[in-house]
Amino acid sequence: TQDLVTIPVVVHVVHHPDMPEQNIADEQIHSQIEVLNKDFRAKNPDAGLVPEVWRPLVADAQVEFRLADLDPDGDPTGGIIRVETDQHGFTWDDGVKSASTGGADPWPSDQYLNLWVCQLTGGLLGYAQFPGGPPHTDGVVVLHSAFGTTGTATAPFDRGRTATHEIGHWLDLYHIWGDDDGACSSDDKVADTPNQADANTGQPAFPHITCNNGPHGDMFMNYMDYTDDVGMFMFTRGQGTRMRACLEGPRASFLI
Ligand code: ARG
Ligand code: ZN
Numbered sequence: 594t595q596d597l598v599t600i601p602v603v604v605h606v607v608h609h610p611d612m613p614e615q616n617i618a619d620e621q622i623h624s625q626i627e628v629l630n631k632d633f634r635a636k637n638p639d640a641g642l643v644p645e646v647w648r649p650l651v652a653d654a655q656v657e658f659r660l661a662d663l664d665p666d667g668d669p670t671g672g673i674i675r676v677e678t679d680q681h682g683f684t685w686d687d688g689v690k691s692a693s694t695g696g697a698d699p700w701p702s703d704q705y706l707n708l709w710v711c712q713l714t715g716g717l718l719g720y721a722q723f724p725g726g727p728p729h730t731d732g733v734v735v736l737h738s739a740f741g742t743t744g745t746a747t748a749p750f751d752r753g754r755t756a757t758h759e760i761g762h763w764l765d766l767y768h769i770w771g772d773d774d775g776a777c778s779s780d781d782k783v784a785d786t787p788n789q790a791d792a793n794t795g796q797p798a799f800p801h802i803t804c805n806n807g808p809h810g811d812m813f814m815n816y817m818d819y820t821d822d823v824g825m826f827m828f829t830r831g832q833g834t835r836m837r838a839c840l841e842g843p844r845a846s847f848l849i
C-alpha cells in the first residue's frame with residue numbers, strides 16, 4: 594500500500610451577515626492547512642517538547658491535506674465555499690452540515706474531507722464524525738476562532754490544534770483517556786498511549802500520574818487529550834497505525 598496519503602479538503606465557511614468576523618479570510622484557512630501538514634507529518638516545531646521518554650513514540654502519520662482543486666463536477670475550485678446563514682450559532686446537532694438548516698451541504702464525503710467553520714455555541718470548539726457514519730454528515734466542524742493561527746484565532750486555541758484533534762477522530766482515534774470519566778476501565782484502544790483517568794486541560798505539569806500509570810503518567814501532550822493548543826504536539830506510532838487502518842478500511846476511498 595502507498596505510504597503518503599493526500600486528503601482533498603473543502604472548507605465551508607458558514608457566516609452570519611451581521612458578524613463579518615465569522616467570514617474568515619483565506620489566509621486563516623491556509624494557516625490551518627499548514628498546521629495539519631506539520632502535525633500529521635511530525636514536522637511541527639514543538640515536537641521537540643515531547644518528554645524524552647516518549648520521543649521514540651512520536652509518529653509521522655503519513656497523511657497530508659490539500660485544499661481541493663477540483664469540485665465534484667470536475668471544475669477548478671479553491672476548495673473554499675462561503676455561505677451566508679441566518680443562524681447566530683450552531684451546535685453538535687449537525688445543523689451546519691445542511692443547507693436546509695442554514696448550513697452548507699457536504700461535498701461527497703468519500704472523496705473530500707468536509708470542514709465546516711462557523712460560530713459554535715456553548716463553548717464547543719469543534720466536533721467530528723467517526724468513520725462508518727452517515728455520508729451526509731461526515732466531516733469535521735470547527736469554531737472559527739479556534740481555526741488556524743491568524744485572523745479570528747484566539748488563545749488558548751489559536752494554534753490550529755482543534756482541527757488536528759477532530760481529524761484524529763475522523764481517522765478513528767479515540768480520546769486518550771478512554772472517555773470513562775476517571776474510571777480507568779476503558780482506554781483508547783492504542784497500546785503505546787498510557788491509560789489515563791480523565792481529560793487534562795490547560796497546561797499540566799509533567800508528570801501527571803493517574804490510573805497507576807507512573808512514573809511518566811498521562812501523555813497529556815498528545816493531540817487526543819484536551820489541553821491548550823500550545824500543550825499538544827504528538828501522535829504516537831500506535832495512533833498512526835490506527836489511522837492507517839482507517840485509511841485502508843472504512844476510508845479506503847481516499848487511497849487512489
Ligand atoms: N471537541 C473538543 C471541544 O470542543 C475539542 C478540543 C480541542 N482542544 C484544543 N486544545 N484545541 O472541547
Ligand atoms: Zn475529541
Ligand code: CA
Nearest residue numbers: 780783786787
Ligand atoms: Ca492507551
